[in-house]
Amino acid sequence: MISLINIKIRGRSWLPIAGLTAALCLSPTVLTAAAPAPDDGEAGSGMANLIYYNLGPSFITNYDGAGRLKYLKSDITVRIQPGSAGMLDRHLPYIRNRLITLLSSQLEENLTSIRGKEQLRADAINEIKQALDLLEGPGASSQVINLYFTSFVIQR
Numbered sequence: 217m218i219s220l221i222n223i224k225i226r227g228r229s230w231l232p233i234a235g236l237t238a239a240l241c242l243s244p245t246v247l248t249a250a251a252p253a254p255d256d257g258e259a260g261s262g263m264a265n266l267i268y269y270n271l272g273p274s275f276i277t278n279y280d281g282a283g284r285l286k287y288l289k290s291d292i293t294v295r296i297q298p299g300s301a302g303m304l305d306r307h308l309p310y311i312r313n314r315l316i317t318l319l320s321s322q323l324e325e326n327l328t329s330i331r332g333k334e335q336l337r338a339d340a341i342n343e344i345k346q347a348l349d350l351l352e353g354p355g356a357s358s359q360v361i362n363l364y365f366t367s368f369v370i371q372r
Contacts, residue, residue, distance in 0.1 A: 266361055269296050269304055271312065274367070277320040279327065288319055288327060291367040294344065300359035307351050314343045327370050337363055 271292045279288050292315065296304065304311070318339055326332030345357030 265298055266295050267298060267301070268293050268364075269301055270366075271304075271308065271315070275312070275316060275319055277316050279320055279322045279370075280324045286324065287371040288322070289367070289369045289371075290319065290365055292340065293364045293366050294341070294360050295362040295364070297359045297361065303348065303352060303356065303359065307347060310351065311344055311347050314347055315340055318343055324370075324372065333365070333368065337365060 271294060275288070275290045275292060277288055278285050280286050294304070318336075322332075322336060326336060341360065341363040344360055344363065348356040348360065
């Protein structure tokens, strides 16, 4: 732990400057805390510069139209190449519409099993990629790397 002494020169207190200097020079944790942590072991694979883009607000829809109403609330985030957020911003209403249609068409069995959720995740990323290729031209889908459900709640 660093103890600081209040130094006064010509009536001015130098404690803030002395404290900051001492903390930066003597505390290795300050320097290591600023270094970014490795990202899922992908730092060496060229994926360290990818960014996450939230497709929010939350998706809330009913599903499995048979019988009583059932609801799904989900937050979806995609991992994208740097510089492609503007493209997603331009087409976000269309992308959200496609995803809401996909989510509302699900059967309860698909939403409650791990295999079903994984298939839904694959279908959702395909919907986004198809939308981008349609709106921006072939190859635009390569800007979207992966899709993640950051929350997934169903009410039966």
